[in-house]
Amino acid sequence: MLAEISSQYSWIPKFVVEIFLKHCFACQVRKPVKQQVVSKSIISLGVMNRLQIDLIDMRTRPDVVSNDIVYQWILNCVDHFSKFSWAYPLQNKSASEVAKRLRELFYVFGPPRLLHSDNGREFVADVIQDLKVSFPGMYFVRGRPRHPQSQGCVERANGVLTAALGKWLTTTKSLN
Numbered sequence: 001m002l003a004e005i006s007s008q009y010s011w012i013p014k015f016v017v018e019i020f021l022k023h024c025f026a027c028q029v030r031k032p033v034k035q036q037v038v039s040k041s042i043i044s045l046g047v048m049n050r051l052q053i054d055l056i057d058m059r060t061r062p063d064v065v066s067n068d069i070v071y072q073w074i075l076n077c078v079d080h081f082s083k084f085s086w087a088y089p090l091q092n093k094s095a096s097e098v099a100k101r102l103r104e105l106f107y108v109f110g111p112p113r114l115l116h117s118d119n120g121r122e123f124v125a126d127v128i129q130d131l132k133v134s135f136p137g138m139y140f141v142r143g144r145p146r147h148p149q150s151q152g153c154v155e156r157a158n159g160v161l162t163a164a165l166g167k168w169l170t171t172t173k174s175l176n
Contacts, residue, residue, distance in 0.1 A: 095125030
């Protein structure tokens with residue numbers, strides 16, 4: 001509305017237009033109503049109650065321009081309650097390598113009650129399903145397809161981790 005009025009009456013100062021719009025009843029009625037996004041927040045009751053996992057692709061990073069990278073993926077695991085994060089370098093994103101790293105984590109810290117992942121093939125494979133047999137008290141939850149907001153905690157942690165790694169890779173010129 002402000003841009004509309006300013007384009008027709010450019011000689012009127014902006015603060016005068018804002019005062020007019022604030023007191024104009026018709027302008028207030030015509031203002032679009034902002035829709036509130038209804039989201040159901042995830043509640044965690046303790047440490048290792050819900051663990052969100054995701055993979056970060058390091059092959060497409062702008063600060064990594066070489067093809068001789070040993071570790072091309074990072075398995076990022078975030079405890080939803082404490083926001084504590086574990087990151088494991090992976091040579092490929094095979095389900096067996098992901099399962100191996102998850103077992104290492106679970107043997108040290110214990111398995112979570114809920115393991116929350118996206119629908120990537122590396123998280124749906126039989127090797128990952130075998131974790132259910134090894135850790136019978138653990139449940140698997142998958143987010144909606146093509147909806148990263150369903151596991152926002154690990155997605156935010158991915159952003160923080162990639163930003164920090166990008167700075168480190170740029171300053172050290174290291175690829176691994």
